Amino acid sequence: MSWTLLSLSKFILLSLINIRSSHAFGARSLDAIIYRPGTKTDELQISLTMAQNLMNPLGIDFKRFIVAASSTNEKELYGWAQLRPIGFSIRDASTYNSLPGSGSIEDEIEEDIWDEFEKDEVDFPNGFASLPWTKEYKNAAVASAKRRERRAYLEKKAEKEKIRGQNQLWELASVYVLPEWRKKGIGSELTRRLMEKHTKAGRKGKDVYLLTLDSTKSWYRDFGFEVTDEPPASMALEIAAGGILTKFVGGELICMRGDDGY
Numbered sequence: 001m002s003w004t005l006l007s008l009s010k011f012i013l014l015s016l017i018n019i020r021s022s023h024a025f026g027a028r029s030l031d032a033i034i035y036r037p038g039t040k041t042d043e044l045q046i047s048l049t050m051a052q053n054l055m056n057p058l059g060i061d062f063k064r065f066i067v068a069a070s071s072t073n074e075k076e077l078y079g080w081a082q083l084r085p086i087g088f089s090i091r092d093a094s095t096y097n098s099l100p101g102s103g104s105i106e107d108e109i110e111e112d113i114w115d116e117f118e119k120d121e122v123d124f125p126n127g128f129a130s131l132p133w134t135k136e137y138k139n140a141a142v143a144s145a146k147r148r149e150r151r152a153y154l155e156k157k158a159e160k161e162k163i164r165g166q167n168q169l170w171e172l173a174s175v176y177v178l179p180e181w182r183k184k185g186i187g188s189e190l191t192r193r194l195m196e197k198h199t200k201a202g203r204k205g206k207d208v209y210l211l212t213l214d215s216t217k218s219w220y221r222d223f224g225f226e227v228t229d230e231p232p233a234s235m236a237l238e239i240a241a242g243g244i245l246t247k248f249v250g251g252e253l254i255c256m257r258g259d260d261g262y
């Protein structure tokens with residue numbers, strides 16, 4: 001199943017409306033609320049609720065979520081939020097003033113190997129020197145083997161960083177609180193816990209981005225977010241779709257970036 005631009009636009013718009021309304025609604029007691037990591041059984045309720053509100057229900061991974069639930073029935077959810085990976089933080093070195101996430105690990109490794117090749121004191125053999133029994137050929141073969149080993153090391157290192165979530169960009173997303181539980185600080189607590197978990201894992205707050213309405217930016221500033229004019233390249237489609245629809249409700253879509261000082 002693929003989402004059209006219109007579907008994505010509806011998803012972004014209603015997500016933003018739900019986030020905004022979650023800061024100003026409701027009157028329910030907080031006595032029975034606990035916060036816990038998401039579980040596999042949470043995925044169904046999250047997906048169904050997101051779909052009912054025309055928010056994107058696809059790609060829900062419980063491991064990225066923190067949820068607010070009933071203390072007497074932990075399967076009863078009142079709200080949730082997630083930090084989802086949206087690509088590496090590498091910039092495209094071939095483009096001036098490129099956006100975060102516009103490059104790739106493969107391109108960066110290739111550039112690193114090429115730089116080493118240019119700095120290598122061993123000349124590429126030509127003519128008779130290219131015959132396999134010559135000293136020049138053997139020296140070039142050794143240098144080439146070292147570059148292959150270097151490439152394998154860099155690829156393995158990149159894979160480990162990916163697993164640990166390092167050098168990744170993240171999006172604070174799916175911040176949702178059920179209408180009857182809003183205006184109780186649940187959204188704030190979910191966001192705070194996600195950001196704390198993120199930084200305690202050794203990741204950077206400045207690698208976290210979000211999309212919201214300009215009218216809600218002050219709320220996110222409490223968590224160290226500031227407006228940025230350099231959104232990740234991987235968020236381009238979301239920004240294009242959301243920017244169109246937010247104009248119909250008299251709002252302005254903005255991108256915000258976290259801070260390492262949170």
